[in-house]
Amino acid sequence: MHRAIVERYEPGYIELNRKGILKERVEILKQILNDCTLCPRNCHVNRNAGKKGKCRVGSEIIISGVHPHFGEESCLVGTHGSGTIFFASCNMNCIYCQNFEISRFKQGEVVSVYTLAESMLYLQKIGCHNINLVTPTHYVPQIVEAILIAVNKGLKIPNVPIGGCSILTIK
Numbered sequence: 001m002h003r004a005i006v007e008r009y010e011p012g013y014i015e016l017n018r019k020g021i022l023k024e025r026v027e028i029l030k031q032i033l034n035d036c037t038l039c040p041r042n043c044h045v046n047r048n049a050g051k052k053g054k055c056r057v058g059s060e061i062i063i064s065g066v067h068p069h070f071g072e073e074s075c076l077v078g079t080h081g082s083g084t085i086f087f088a089s090c091n092m093n094c095i096y097c098q099n100f101e102i103s104r105f106k107q108g109e110v111v112s113v114y115t116l117a118e119s120m121l122y123l124q125k126i127g128c129h130n131i132n133l134v135t136p137t138h139y140v141p142q143i144v145e146a147i148l149i150a151v152n153k154g155l156k157i158p159n160v161p162i163g164g165c166s167i168l169t170i171k
Contacts, residue, residue: 010156011159013147014151022144022148026141026144032141033046034048034049036053038091055091055138061087061113061116062088062089063087063119065084066083066085066086066122068127068128069083069084076130078129079129080126080128081128083120083124083128084123085132086134087108087136087139089135091135091138099134113142113146113149116143117147120147121153128157130158130159131159131160132160133159133160134162136161137161
């Protein structure tokens, strides 16, 4: 992609924040956790009450890693890496998962939405070209809330989610 195009690019979440829509979406997404349908599994469990579905997590965020990653496609990696945030657990249970230890055994640390927001800002500060969210589906409400916090502190690089969301979650 031409450098001038990249420099003019503004992620959609910035405009949504300017219009006040991002905050509204955070509230809508948090409500989905009361009867979880974030992924195509449609577990319908109340994750806000600590119940767990196929993803095996409640409303807490579990992160197993935050760092520049150079093993993705070259268009994501660029020269400074893709700012990868690996989320623990997963709703997919793929038998050939390359992140088996993270996705099946929930290896990681429980963090707040504020810590997640600071992680995004850190990756931007060290020069990562994007925020690469690995297995984010079951954390979408918390991620969007963290983006809301981070954009108000200067986050401006694209987010690249890698996962399997339901149509409702994508909308």
